[in-house]
Amino acid sequence: MQKVAVVTGASRGIGHAISGELINSGFFVVGTSTSQAGAEKISKGISGLGFGMQLDIADTESIDHFANEVKERFEAPLVLINNAGITRDNIAIRMKNEEWDDVIETNLSGLFRITKAFLRGMIKARWGRIINLSSVVGSMGNPGQTNYAASKAGIEGYTRSLSLELGSRGITVNSIAPGYIKTEMTQEIAESNQQAMLNLIPLGRFGDAAEVAALASFLCNESSSYITGETIHINGGMYRS
Numbered sequence: 001m002q003k004v005a006v007v008t009g010a011s012r013g014i015g016h017a018i019s020g021e022l023i024n025s026g027f028f029v030v031g032t033s034t035s036q037a038g039a040e041k042i043s044k045g046i047s048g049l050g051f052g053m054q055l056d057i058a059d060t061e062s063i064d065h066f067a068n069e070v071k072e073r074f075e076a077p078l079v080l081i082n083n084a085g086i087t088r089d090n091i092a093i094r095m096k097n098e099e100w101d102d103v104i105e106t107n108l109s110g111l112f113r114i115t116k117a118f119l120r121g122m123i124k125a126r127w128g129r130i131i132n133l134s135s136v137v138g139s140m141g142n143p144g145q146t147n148y149a150a151s152k153a154g155i156e157g158y159t160r161s162l163s164l165e166l167g168s169r170g171i172t173v174n175s176i177a178p179g180y181i182k183t184e185m186t187q188e189i190a191e192s193n194q195q196a197m198l199n200l201i202p203l204g205r206f207g208d209a210a211e212v213a214a215l216a217s218f219l220c221n222e223s224s225s226y227i228t229g230e231t232i233h234i235n236g237g238m239y240r241s
């Protein structure tokens with residue numbers, strides 16, 4: 001039977017690319033957007049092979065509603081790609097409480113809550129794949145991103161601990177830590193800074209969402225069954241763990 005995979009933040013960028021890869025691997029993909037229009041666009045793009053639904057990962061009620069709908073309308077998902085994420089950059093001395101809270105709520109607390117909502121189904125099936133999108137910034141740090149770096153480092157610690165809890169149930173939990181990938185998130189970076197970043201990347205180019213998607217797809221299939229608790233870096237050589 002076709003397994004259901006949930007991809008949060010599937011309307012564009014890395015989440016969109018991962019959804020396509022998972023569909024090609026035979027999963028039925030439920031992809032999310034914070035807007036109804038975004039959810040409809042996802043449904044249209046993957047017609048019949050998946051479905052788009054609305055979800056605000058920073059809102060506990062939205063998570064509960066989404067998780068119940070998925071389980072009622074489809075099957076309990078056995079693959080969860082925690083991809084949704086935001087930035088609210090500012091130097092620490094000027095960072096507003098809201099900028100800190102928005103990033104931690106969305107990137108870290110929301111990830112914890114949605115994962116919890118789908119764990120029971122995976123434990124019952126004694127099979128599951130959880131993939132959390134971290135960032136190279138979680139390891140390297142980045143000025144102006146104390147909130148984002150803290151959320152991503154938190155995700156990596158969460159991943160390691162959860163993998164220890166779930167290993168005996170056949171569920172693997174891994175993080176992917178991309179470097180600079182060409183998406184709307186990185187388009188916002190000033191051109192002069194983009195050139196400075198390129199100088200730090202041995203492969204001399206930014207990554208492509210399709211390259212991250214190929215790694216996520218590998219972590220979802222049977223050939224990766226012996227990998228768990230890892231953070232896998234994909235960054236053109238700019239950082240090695």
Ligand SMILES: NC(=O)c1ccc[n+]([C@@H]2O[C@H](COP(=O)([O-])OP(=O)(O)OC[C@H]3O[C@@H](n4cnc5c(N)ncnc54)[C@H](OP(=O)(O)O)[C@@H]3O)[C@@H](O)[C@H]2O)c1
Binds near residue numbers: 180183
């Ligand atoms: N791009 C990079 O270079 C890079 C590097 C390292 C890590 N990452 C990580 O990879 C992930 C994807 O990045 P990306 O570059 O593809 O980002 P993106 O292009 O900005 O897309 C972000 C996605 O997250 C969704 N989203 C935003 N806020 C949300 C919320 N409150 N609840 C649910 N969904 C929400 C958006 O949905 P809607 O706008 O449709 O509502 C969108 O689909 C993020 O976790 C990011 O931190 C990216």
